Amino acid sequence: MARNRILVVEDDESINRVIVKNLTSAGYAVASYLDGAEAAKAVSADEDFDLALLDVMLPGMDGFELMGCMKHADIPVIYLTAKNDVDSKVRGLRDGAEDYIVKPFEVLELLVRIEKVLERTGKMRRILEVGDLSINLLERSVRKGGEEIPLKPMEYDLLVMLAKNKNIALSRERLLHGVWGVEFQGETRTVDVHIAQLRKKLDLTDRIKTISKLGYRLED
């Protein structure tokens, strides 16, 4: 299955670039537009998007106006906006948006929300590919160069979390919470131990990078 395609419509060039860079790194196919009307044109020509990230205040057509096109093309929407008032949130969600992110936002939060919406709407791709690694989310199996490699459940979950955010560093705390859950009382050393196991079993010593002061990053 191909990579998930995401439509980004954000008129601030700097923010647009940041989003595109991070989504691309994380393995999404991205089409980005600075103008609402152009985005609408693009969607009517090619409806094959799994998700749209829409700024609310846009030149051409604003985010709320774009909702019609998105519904027509069956594309779930997450709004990105600087407006933090309840009214516009309510309006956005009532019109059918899946989620609502207020600027300034964290890149990792954006990735998690995109992932959740894709899972909820059933558009999540079932196979993650990182270099020669292939992770089948339905079978919970991992193949390296076509050969299946058995992993323990926690090692598998950790690998999936790293793969879903590939090329982006995740802190030990975030990994601990994401894989072992918020209630888990263990130490971040648990993460280090499992990372070491993954590196050994999958021969990923070079590709799971230790990022100083941050955590770990799985690279292509």
Next chain:
Amino acid sequence: MRLWLKVSLVSLIVATAAVSACSLIMLTGSGRSNLDLAVQNTLTDQQVRAASWSTAMDDQVDRQYSDTAKRSLARYLIGKFADENTILLAGDDVIYNCTTIEPDRYLPISGTSQQYVIVEIDGSSILIAGSLETIEDTDYQLYAVRDITSVFTGIEEMAHRFALINLAAVVLTGAILMALVRLVLKPIDTLSRNAQSIADGIYDRRIPVRESDEVGNLADSFNRMAEAVEIRVRELRGEADRRMLLMSALTHELKTPMTGISGNAQTLLGTKMTEEEKEDSLLRIDAECKRIERLSQKMMQLIVLRQNGELTLQPASVQKLLDGIAASCAEQIRQRGLTLQVECDRDVLPMEADLLTSLLLNLIDNAGKASSPGGTIELRAHGNVISVTDHGKGIPKEELDKITQPFYMVDKSRARKAGGIGLGLALADEIARLHHAGLEFESEPGTGTIAKVVFYEDV
């Protein structure tokens, strides 16, 4: 104690005292005259009797008569003139007495002239008047006795009646006084209630002024005060609202560069990037920081201008001002491929030249952005109006009212790319206000825009 009660009570006390004093004076006067009358009557009575009796005695008595004979004659004669109130003594002997009193106890008369005493006998007031008559070597004392108790009881009765009348008068006067005073002071009560509601924050409350007396004047002054308070409060509220709007607009406006900075920083920190991409992110962070800096500078200018109540405006040559402006923006105009025409038929205007220059440069800059290469911008001073006219794309009608709001941009993404932060016209508006002038815009999409600075006080 309430004012109406105080005024009423004081008035009532004064009135009661006055009425009582009058009654007392009248009572004493009338009592004395009644007594005098009774005394006078008795004295006259006694005098007449004494005269009649002594004349008769003189006629008929003889020196040779024995004492007994004399006394018999005296008794006989007094019997003719006497009534039941007469007593006649000869020396210490009682010759005639029809009364119930014992003469020797009450009759201390000495000397010859007529005298009287008032004595208290068995609860009655008895007036005894007498005189000494000497006839043929014998001393006689003739008395008239009169019970004058009724005179005193009359006075007493009158006093009672007066007291009753006074009491009734006091009660009646009191009631009328209270009613009147309350009526007179009622406007003060209304005044006080309205003052309370104004104090509680209902600033649009006014007191109805009916009378033209002191209370009416007070109410009138009060209304004027309330109006001044209301105007001031409205001003302050308006100012607070404007500040609030500015603050929320600023917060909103800060979010975009902040998102850019934090997004780029996070990407730099965590995401795998090429050297080229890293450099691009750093450049973007730098650009966003500069944008925030520009924003804060303009905000400071706006805040300073808004805080400035008054500028010192100096009359200066308008021609010189326009020439200076044309020189400042010549390069920019040339780069955009435009022409600037300057016309001036106004000598001087009161101004703060630097600020007014910045205002007009801002308007020219906007006009330049709206125009296409080859266009003309006209800078004109005519009468009390300085105007900047362009023949560019114009502003839609529904946007015209909003363009001086802080951070409002007609074409947001285009303005951002050009480095605009949406404060230019808000600043221009403040500068105009400090020049006692206003910004007015006339625009037709596709035809162009006229931006006018209209000076209200034509000095």
